[in-house]
Amino acid sequence: xxxxxxxxxxxxxxxxxxxxxxxxxxxxxxxxxxxxxxxxxxxxxxxxxxxxxxxxxxxxxxxxxxxxxxxxxxxxxxxxxxxxxxxxxxxxxxxxxxxxxxxx
Amino acid sequence: xxxxxxxxxxxxxxxxxxxxxxxxxxxxxxxxxxxxxxxxxxxxxxxxxxxxxxxxxxxxxxxxxxxxxxxxxxxxxxxxxxxxxxxxxxxxxxxxxxxxxxxxxxxxxxxxxxxxxxxxxxxxxxxxxxxxxxxxxxxxxxxxxxxxxxxxxxxxxxxxxxxxxxxxxxxxxxxxxxxxxxxxxxxxxxxxxxxxxxxxxxxxxxxxxxxxxxxxxxxxxxxxxxxxxxxxxxxxxxxxxxxxxxxxxxxxxxxxxxxxxxxxxxxxxxxxxxxxxxxxxxxxxxxxxxxxxxxxxxxxxxxxxxxxxxxxxxxxxxxxxxxxxxxxxxxxxxxxxxxxxxxxxxxxxxxxxxxxxxxxxxxx
Numbered sequence: 001x002x003x004x005x006x007x008x009x010x011x012x013x014x015x016x017x018x019x020x021x022x023x024x025x026x027x028x029x030x031x032x033x034x035x036x037x038x039x040x041x042x043x044x045x046x047x048x049x050x051x052x053x054x055x056x057x058x059x060x061x062x063x064x065x066x067x068x069x070x071x072x073x074x075x076x077x078x079x080x081x082x083x084x085x086x087x088x089x090x091x092x093x094x095x096x097x098x099x100x101x102x103x104x
Numbered sequence: 105x106x107x108x109x110x111x112x113x114x115x116x117x118x119x120x121x122x123x124x125x126x127x128x129x130x131x132x133x134x135x136x137x138x139x140x141x142x143x144x145x146x147x148x149x150x151x152x153x154x155x156x157x158x159x160x161x162x163x164x165x166x167x168x169x170x171x172x173x174x175x176x177x178x179x180x181x182x183x184x185x186x187x188x189x190x191x192x193x194x195x196x197x198x199x200x201x202x203x204x205x206x207x208x209x210x211x212x213x214x215x216x217x218x219x220x221x222x223x224x225x226x227x228x229x230x231x232x233x234x235x236x237x238x239x240x241x242x243x244x245x246x247x248x249x250x251x252x253x254x255x256x257x258x259x260x261x262x263x264x265x266x267x268x269x270x271x272x273x274x275x276x277x278x279x280x281x282x283x284x285x286x287x288x289x290x291x292x293x294x295x296x297x298x299x300x301x302x303x304x305x306x307x308x309x310x311x312x313x314x315x316x317x318x319x320x321x322x323x324x325x326x327x328x329x330x331x332x333x334x335x336x337x338x339x340x341x342x343x344x345x346x347x348x349x350x351x352x353x354x355x356x357x358x359x360x361x362x363x364x365x366x367x368x369x370x371x372x373x374x375x376x377x378x379x380x381x382x383x384x385x386x387x388x389x390x391x392x393x394x395x396x397x398x399x400x401x402x403x404x405x406x407x408x409x410x411x412x413x414x415x416x417x418x419x420x421x422x423x424x425x426x427x428x429x430x431x432x433x434x435x436x437x438x439x440x441x442x443x444x445x446x447x448x449x450x451x452x453x454x455x456x457x458x459x460x461x462x463x464x465x466x467x468x
Contacts, residue, residue, distance in 0.1 A: 011217040013195030015167040017122075018114050022167055024195050026217040029259070031107055 006054075006078055006087050007047030007094045014042075023086055030084045037063055037070075038077050045087060047094030051078065115352045120165035121384050123353040125366050128154060128185060129174040130358055134201050134237040136224075138267050138307050140297045141174065148358040151181040153376065155188050157356060160380040162192040172199035172366075174358070183212055190216045197222065199263075202249025203242055210252035221253050222261045222289075227273035228280045236269060250284050261287035266317065267294055267307040278322065290323055293432065295367055296422045308432065315439040331440050334412040341411035342399040349417060350393035354384065364393050368418025370426065393417065396427060403429050407446035409437040 008014075011026045021034040021042055034042055037059055044054040051074060059070045081087040088094065115122040129148055130141045149157065161169065169189055176182050176198060189196050198213070202223040205213075213221060223246055227233045233243035253260045262284075264277045274290055281288035292309055296302045309317075317323055324330040345351055350364035350372075360376040362383045363369055372390045373383030384390065396417070399405050404415060407429075414437070419430035429447035437445050444452070 010190075012193070013167065013217070013219065014193045015162070015165060017111060017120060017165060017167070018118055022111055024167075024219070026195075026219050027257075029219070033107060033111065 002091050004051040004078065005047055005049070005090050005093050006041075006045040006051055006082075007090075008042065008045050009086055009088055012086050023081075025084055025086050027085050030086070032081070032084075032086065037065070037073070041074055041077060042087075047088075047090075051075075112348070112352055115165070118165070119385065121161070121352060121354045122166060123168040123170070123348065124161055124166045125170040125172060125353070125355045126154075126157070126161075127172050127174060127356070127358050127366070128176055128182065129179050131178040132173060132175040132201075133178060133203055134175065134239045134242060136237050137269065138236070138265060138294050138304050140295050140304070142297075142299065143174065146359060148179075149360050149376070151184060153360065154185050157360070157375050157380060158185070158189050158192055158194070160375070162194065164381045164384060167195055168197070169194035170197045170199060175204070176200050177204040177209070183209075183216075186213070186216055186218070190218075195219050199224075200249075201237070201242065202246040202253075203239065205249035205252055207252050207255075210249070210256045210258065213253065214256035214258050218258060220259045220261060222263050223250055223253075225250075225262045225264060225277050225280065226270045228276040229273070232270055232273060236267075247280070247284070250286060254285060259287070260284075261289055264288065264290050265294070266290060266292040266309055266313075268309055269307065271309055271313050274317070274323070290317070292317060292436075293416075295419060298369055300422065302422075311435055311439050314436060318436075318440045331442075333441050333443055334409050334437075336408075337398070337411040342397065342405065344398050345394070346396065346398065346401070346415055346417045350390045354390075356380075362387070362390075364390060365418050367416055368393075368421055368426075370418075370421055393426065401427050401429075403447050403450060404445075408443060409434075409441070409445050413437045413445070 012023055013026065014021055014023045019036060021039040023032045023034060040058045040062060041054055044058045055070050055074045056067060059065055059074065060067050078087055078089060082089045112122065130143055131145055132143050171186065177200060186196065196218050197220045198218055199222045225233065225246055226236045230243040234240050250260050262277060262281045264274055266274055278288050292314060294305060294308045296305060318331060319327050321327050349368050353365060355363045355366045356375065360374045361371060362373045362375060364372065370389050372387040398410055404410050413433055415433045416430045417426050419432055420426055420428045423431060431447065434445035434447045438448060
């Protein structure tokens with residue numbers, strides 16, 4: 001299976017509240033809250049790190065989850081957020097510079 | 105419970121200022137007859153100061169940021185401020201008259217991921233709208249702005265403040281909003297000027313008109329439900345707080361002054377002298393606002409409307425007591441339901457049972 005790269009859309013608002021990430025799309029006003037695991041994936045979605053590496057490093061290591069289960073859940077999460085334009089998905093790294101003042 | 109409500113409850117529990125309204129300037133290119141602001145510049149925050157405040161708000165957990173004024177585009181650095189706010193991932197709403205928005209400004213707002221732009225329209229007839237704004241041609245330019253913003257795919261809302269001078273115009277503005285494919289918000293609230301001057305309150309629509317508005321299904325939807333008598337207040341209502349001002353919502357003026365809300369001018373600190381989060385957490389004024397529960401309101405706690413009234417603590421404060429009634433909201437509750445508020449009954453009682461004999465010392 002080919003590698004996936006994920007990047008946060010610029011058309012979203014996001015903020016951490018009580019350990020969960022709130023995310024809202026400026027395009028369709030869809031509002032999500034992400035649990036701790038999803039937040040970890042979200043925060044690592046820099047467009048350059050492969051999803052498999054994010055799952056292994058930021059999910060399995062941090063939350064003691066089985067790799068196979070974590071990978072399946074991460075795929076579902078990425079699919080859902082990409083359908084709402086909140087995450088962008090590609091089979092190659094994105095050409096994006098780091099946010100200079102990211103605070104979310 | 106909706107997800108948004110759940111987040112609000114969580115923010116309340118954590119003491120997070122989830123919603124902040126930041127006026128970046130009080131300067132304006134319109135001179136609306138009902139405006140509560142002084143449009144001179146008394147020393148606005150610089151670009152760097154505003155960016156610092158935005159950084160502090162992001163660190164404090166603010167998610168919803170309203171950028172307003174005055175007219176936001178009177179600041180030449182407005183897009184620099186907006187871009188910085190979006191880099192900090194705020195959900196940004198902009199309130200503007202739209203007069204200075206053309207295609208390029210609309211495109212930039214779209215590219216920056218603005219959530220919603222609200223534009224004030226008072227009538228679809230230029231002779232009425234422009235007489236209110238005192239800017240000839242303003243209706244044409246504001247409507248053009250709505251079109252530019254819509255064509256970029258932005259969510260737009262028309263705010264229609266209703267007052268004596270445009271009382272019969274709301275149906276026309278609502279139809280205009282429908283034609284333009286944008287949200288329509290009607291607001292019959294006129295507030296005293298920020299310096300306490302109440303002269304503009306004579307622009308408030310009379311009770312009979314308020315009654316007509318509240319019983320207009322095109323404006324309120326289900327009239328029977330909207331105008332239903334208030335249910336008996338339970339313990340949750342009496343232990344509840346009047347509104348989000350000072351709890352999960354705050355306001356910052358162009359001069360850095362912090363208030364519980366744009367309609368609640370209780371000075372609570374200044375971000376030029378203190379960190380925002382220190383003001384938010386430790387200001388005696390904000391803590392006093394936060395301490396008030398419905399049961400603590402001497403008149404309103406005895407009122408049948410206590411659980412459903414739109415009582416604004418800021419308007420009550422401007423009437424002289426933040427724990428007191430807000431007469432404008434008493435009138436709204438009455439016109440909506442036909443049931444007098446406790447404050448109205450008290451006033452009626454006082455006028456009937458005034459002193460029968462007045463004794464004055466004889467002038468010698």
